[in-house]
Amino acid sequence: MDIKKINKTIEYTFLEAWEKSIDDENVVITSKSSGDSYKIDILEKKNKLKFYNPTISGWQSCTYVLPEEIFNGWYVTTE
Template identity: 80%
Template sequence: MDIKIDKTIEYKFLEAWEKGIDDKNVIITSKKSGESYRIDISEKQNKLKFYNPVIANWQSCTYVLPEEIFDVWYVTAV
């Protein structure tokens, strides 16, 4: 991913998650793991995806680790 993560402002998980739902051009990144996530919003359901550097693409995932949820997050416009 050729996007530089904006680390100027730190967010709690819920704040970052809400920004990800409100704006489809936002990715949220866990400070703890460095994993980036986005929420694909469709008419039927929302899907959580994470960036997989091995395949250089977004991949569906079913959960976020608890230790990530209780740590700091970054929000980056793409």
């Protein structure tokens, strides 16, 4: 499963992108600096951060976002 084309028309801060991904689990946020994509799976009041691993063409659990990514721009795409 590949991520559909990333919407690069609007750039967001990390906080804006993060809030959109918490509000809608169909949202994928992508770091402008690294190109890595993340999403949040919402399961019974527990949120689980996942990142897209292109090597396995799938989502994989992730425990953190790199600090240098947080301070750069982000893109928001709906799956």
